[in-house]
Amino acid sequence: xxxxxxxxxxxxxxxxxxxxxxxxxxxxxxxxxxxxxxxxxxxxxxxxxxxxxxxxxxxxxxxxxxxxxxxxxxxxxxxxxxxxxxxxxxxxxxxxxxxxxxxxxxxxxxxxxxxxxxxxxxxxxxxxxxxxxxxxxxxxxxxxxxxxxxxxxxxxxxxxxxxxxxxxxxxxxxxxxxxxxxxxxxxxxxxxxxxxxxxxxxxxxxxxxxxxxxxxxxxxxxxxxxxxxxxxxxxxxxxxxxxxxxxxxxxxxxxxxxxxxxxxxxxxxxxxxxxxxxxxxxxxxxxxxxxxxxxxxxxxxxxxxxxxxxxxxxxxxxxxxxxxxxxxxxxxxxxxxxxxxxxxxxxxxxxxxxxxxxxxxxxxxxxxxxxxxx
Amino acid sequence: xxxxxxxxxxxxxxxxxxxxxxxxxxxxxxxxxxxxxxxxxxxxxxxxxxxxxxxxxxxxxxxxxxxxxxxxxxxxxxxxxxxxxxxxxxxxxxxxxxxxxxxxxxxxxxxxxxxxxxxxxxxxxxxxxxxxxxxxxxxxxxxxxxxxxxxxxxxxxxxxxxxxxxxxxxxxxxxxxxxxxxxxxxxxxxxxxxxxxxxxxxxxxxxxxxxxxxxxxxxxxxxxxxxxxxxxxxxxxxxxxxxxxxxxxxxxxx
Numbered sequence: 001x002x003x004x005x006x007x008x009x010x011x012x013x014x015x016x017x018x019x020x021x022x023x024x025x026x027x028x029x030x031x032x033x034x035x036x037x038x039x040x041x042x043x044x045x046x047x048x049x050x051x052x053x054x055x056x057x058x059x060x061x062x063x064x065x066x067x068x069x070x071x072x073x074x075x076x077x078x079x080x081x082x083x084x085x086x087x088x089x090x091x092x093x094x095x096x097x098x099x100x101x102x103x104x105x106x107x108x109x110x111x112x113x114x115x116x117x118x119x120x121x122x123x124x125x126x127x128x129x130x131x132x133x134x135x136x137x138x139x140x141x142x143x144x145x146x147x148x149x150x151x152x153x154x155x156x157x158x159x160x161x162x163x164x165x166x167x168x169x170x171x172x173x174x175x176x177x178x179x180x181x182x183x184x185x186x187x188x189x190x191x192x193x194x195x196x197x198x199x200x201x202x203x204x205x206x207x208x209x210x211x212x213x214x215x216x217x218x219x220x221x222x223x224x225x226x227x228x229x230x231x232x233x234x235x236x237x238x239x240x241x242x243x244x245x246x247x248x249x250x251x252x253x254x255x256x257x258x259x260x261x262x263x264x265x266x267x268x269x270x271x272x273x274x275x276x277x278x279x280x281x282x283x284x285x286x287x288x289x290x291x292x293x294x295x296x297x298x299x300x301x302x303x304x305x306x307x308x309x310x311x312x313x314x315x316x317x318x319x320x321x322x323x324x325x326x327x328x329x330x331x332x333x334x335x336x337x338x339x340x341x342x343x344x345x346x347x348x349x350x351x352x353x354x355x356x357x358x359x360x361x362x363x364x365x366x367x368x369x370x371x372x373x374x
Numbered sequence: 375x376x377x378x379x380x381x382x383x384x385x386x387x388x389x390x391x392x393x394x395x396x397x398x399x400x401x402x403x404x405x406x407x408x409x410x411x412x413x414x415x416x417x418x419x420x421x422x423x424x425x426x427x428x429x430x431x432x433x434x435x436x437x438x439x440x441x442x443x444x445x446x447x448x449x450x451x452x453x454x455x456x457x458x459x460x461x462x463x464x465x466x467x468x469x470x471x472x473x474x475x476x477x478x479x480x481x482x483x484x485x486x487x488x489x490x491x492x493x494x495x496x497x498x499x500x501x502x503x504x505x506x507x508x509x510x511x512x513x514x515x516x517x518x519x520x521x522x523x524x525x526x527x528x529x530x531x532x533x534x535x536x537x538x539x540x541x542x543x544x545x546x547x548x549x550x551x552x553x554x555x556x557x558x559x560x561x562x563x564x565x566x567x568x569x570x571x572x573x574x575x576x577x578x579x580x581x582x583x584x585x586x587x588x589x590x591x592x593x594x595x596x597x598x599x600x601x602x603x604x605x606x607x608x609x610x611x612x613x614x615x616x617x618x619x620x621x622x623x624x625x626x627x628x
Contacts, residue, residue, distance in 0.1 A: 150480055236465075244463035244522075247428050248477045248529075249453040 003029045005037040006053075012045040019053040022061025030061055034068050047077050052084030057092060066096035134331045138261075141253040151254045157263055164225045165267030172220045172271045173278050176208075179216050180279030183207050184286025197291040201301035204283030209276055209310040210369075215362045217272045218321040221264070222354035226329040229260055230350035233333025234343040242334065252334060261326035268322035269315050276314070313374055317365040321358050328354045379441050381406045381533060381565045382427065387436035389423055396422055397592045400436065402584050404567060406532075409559050409579050411599065412569045413614065414586030420569045421460070421537055423586070427567065428457050428535055440533070452481045455533035456526025460541060462518035464510040470497065470521050471506040477528040496524040500554060516547035523554065534558065536568045540575050552578050573617065577603070585611050 003020040016037050022030050041047055049069065051057075057065075072079040083090040111119065145152045187200035233256060236242050242252050280302055287293045332350035336342050380403035387400040396419040404410040414420045425431045427438060429446030440446055443454045464473050474493040478484050484492065497503050500520040502513075510518055519539055526534055539555070540548035552575050558564050559579075570576060576583065576599050585595040585602070587610050595602055595611040603615035612618075 239466075240459040240461055240463035241465055243425075243430060244457070244459055244465075246430060247453060247455075247457040247459075248480065248525075249451065250480055 003033060005033040007037050007040045009040065009044070012043065013048075014041055014044040014046070015048045015050060016041070017050045017053050018065065019055070021056040022054055022064065023056055023058040024060040027060045027064070030064050034064050038068060038071070041072070041077065044077055047072055047079045048082050049079065050082045050084060051086040051089045051093075052082070054086055054089050057086075057089045059092065059096070062089070062092040063096050066093045069093070069097060130335065131331070134334075135327065137253050138257060138327060141251065141258060144251070145254045145258055151251060153255050153259050157259050160259060160263035161267055163228070164221065164263050165270060168221060168224050168267075169271065169274065171224065172217050172275055175216050175220050176213060176275030177278040177282045179212050180204060180208055180282025181286050182282075183212070183279070184283035185290065187283075188286060188290040192291050197287065197293055198297075198301060200287045200291070200293070201283065201298050202305040204279060204287075205302060205305040205310060208279040208283075209306070209314045211314070211362070211366060213276045213279060214272050214314045214318050214321060215358065217275045218268060218318065218325065218358040218362070219355055221268055221271065221322070222325045222358050223351055225264065226325050226351050226354040227347050229326070229329040230333045231343055231347040233330055234336040234346045237334055237336045238339060238343060257326065257330040257334075260330055261323050264322035264326045265319040268325075269318040272315060272318050276311070309374065313369055317362060320365075321361055324357045324361055325354045328357060378406050380404060381441050382567070383437075383439045383441075384427075385437045385439075387423075387426065387438060388434045389419055389426060390434055391422075395434075395591065396588070397586065398435075399592050402593065402596060404565060405582070406441075406565055407559070407563050408581040409555065409566045409568065411576050411580035411583035412567065412586065413571060413576065413583050413599070415571065415588065415614070418586040418588040420571075420586055424535055424537055424567075424569050428455065453477070453529055454531055455535060456523075456529065456531045458519060458522040458526050458534070458536045458539060460537045462510070462515075462522035464518055464521055464525070466510050469507050469509055470502065470513075470524075473510070473521065474525050474528055477525065481529060492528070496527050497521070499527070500524045501550075514547075516543050516551065519543070519551060520554065523558075527558075532563070533565045534567070536566065536570075538570055538572075539568060540570065540572045548572065548575060549578075551575075555579050573615065585614060 003022065003026045004018075006017040006019060008015045008017070018030075018033070020026070049065065054061075069079045069081070081090050081093065183204045184200060187203045188197065191197055191199055191203070233242075236256075245252055245255060284295060284298050284302075287298050288295050329350045332346045332353070336346045382404040384400055384402050387397075388395060389397040389400060400423065412420050412423060422431075426433055427446065429449060432447045438446055440449075440454065443449050464470070465476070468476070471490070471493050474496055475489050478489050478492065494503065494506060497506055500523050502517060502520055502524065505513055505517065505521075510521070513521070523534075523536075523539075536555070539551050543551065555566060555568070556579055559566050568575075568580065580599050582597065583599045583602070584593045586592070587594045589610070595606055595608055599615070602611055606612055606615070
């Protein structure tokens with residue numbers, strides 16, 4: 001028999017007869033049947049619910065019928081159960097009726113766009129406060145760490161440099177090589193028709209050394225190590241390890257954050273520098289393959305284009321990018337509250353914020369260099 | 375032993391998160407060398423109160439004073455107490471020995487063979503001697519808690535805080551842990567504060583207790599747990615100690 005509710009109505013008396021299997025597998029159909037039946041009962045004084053025709057009932061089906069009876073009672077109908085031979089169903093329904101808490105269902109009202117902007121803005125001061133508080137504590141940690149070297153986990157430094165630097169080298173190098181290749185291609189397609197292919201090596205050097213090298217490397221590191229550091233510290237926070245550290249008199253900022261920032265600040269310039277070299281190779285490959293330029297001419301022009309200024313203008317910003325990545329990743333990790341989902345959410349936030357702040361800091365440096373004419 | 379100052383004095387403490395107040399007017403004292411239990415149902419704020427006692431949170435109002443330490447959240451220096459967290463909170467990437475040696479490397483110049491000897495002695499004390507080179511993931515839940523106790527003892531503190539030590543343990547491991555707690559108190563003279571709701575453990579080890587209730591938002595009873603069980607006429611306390619559910623009443627949700 002299929003799931004349904006038969007409704008017989010005589011004046012202000014009605015009799016509803018649920019038929020078929022009222023169980024979890026048929027709950028959607030059953031819920032619709034309950035709704036339909038309820039619509040037909042408007043204006044009735046008394047309603048009898050006859051359970052004799054039910055094939056099968058489980059908790060899910062019983063809840064639907066129990067809530068129907070609750071609503072009928074609340075609307076002033078006189079609802080009663082007719083067990084028939086189905087005592088089990090009656091007990092199940094009664095069981096769910098007794099355990100009803102007076103809790104309205106959660107409001108899942110969709111927020112309007114304006115309300116969402118408002119809610120976002122309301123959160124902003126708190127977030128800014130959190131960030132400034134954390135930055136302040138980190139700044140304070142430096143002199144304290146210098147005074148008490150025991151309070152910093154120096155032993156983890158080689159491992160961190162290995163994980164952030166050496167293990168990240170292949171992907172950072174590949175990214176830089178490809179970016180060099182792209183700049184080379186652009187040079188060939190845009191400068192080539194003007195007969196200015198000789199300027200391609202200079203373009204690659206200036207574009208990559210000053211801007212794209214640090215940026216691309218920092219974005220790769222922010223995605224890779226930022227996620228790793230944030231999730232590691234977030235997991236430690238969730239599993240009470242940070243509380244345990246604090247209870248043993250360790251400052252988590254000095255013990256965990258400082259070595260991570262140091263490792264990043266030590267490795268990011270190196271990765272960038274290696275990335276710069278690979279970008280030159282990428283540029284060389286693009287220019288020699290797609291224009292008349294010989295490798296020898298390219299290398300000589302590159303040699304002329306490289307100046308200490310171009311190299312340093314790029315490298316000088318890398319420690320700042322590194323510290324920003326470290327502070328954001330570790331800060332988000334330490335702010336984690338809750339369980340596994342919170343770890344995931346904080347890691348996502350950390351990566352997004354880290355990549356965004358890397359771009360912002362890079363833009364600020366470019367702006368200042370332009371202002372100072374460097 | 376001469377009559378001494380209480381080890382911990384809590385006066386009119388308010389406990390909560392942000393603007394939400396969990397408990398108010400918390401006042402009690404813990405005497406030196408005793409085992410003190412903080413009792414209450416789930417969600418009554420026992421573990422939160424513990425976070426205040428060990429200085430992880432700044433009191434919203436009121437004052438906590440630990441003898442010789444002052445206010446715990448202001449204290450800096452060699453930790454004057456050890457804490458066993460609910461999960462043990464061992465560092466999962468370090469062996470048990472490395473976990474135990476960590477407080478030593480932070481606060482003492484002890485390294486090498488001497489450090490190993492001290493670590494091994496504490497592991498032996500909690501019955502984990504053969505497991506020094508194991509990682510926390512390789513031992514059972516009860517062993518993790520005992521390792522957590524050993525780590526809490528590393529700096530020779532005379533005060534220990536235990537957060538639900540027997541939660542999640544089988545009855546035999548729980549009794550073993552209770553015996554260990556009694557040993558620490560009687561043989562080493564350590565003051566112990568336990569947050570728990572395990573009745574057998576309370577009656578076995580606790581000298582004195584306070585009972586917290588979330589409906590009353592504070593302490594509803596204080597005293598010897600055995601006396602409270604037999605004599606208290608406060609309904610919540612009576613129900614708590616006799617493991618009876620509250621009668622059919624609407625205000626006792628979930």
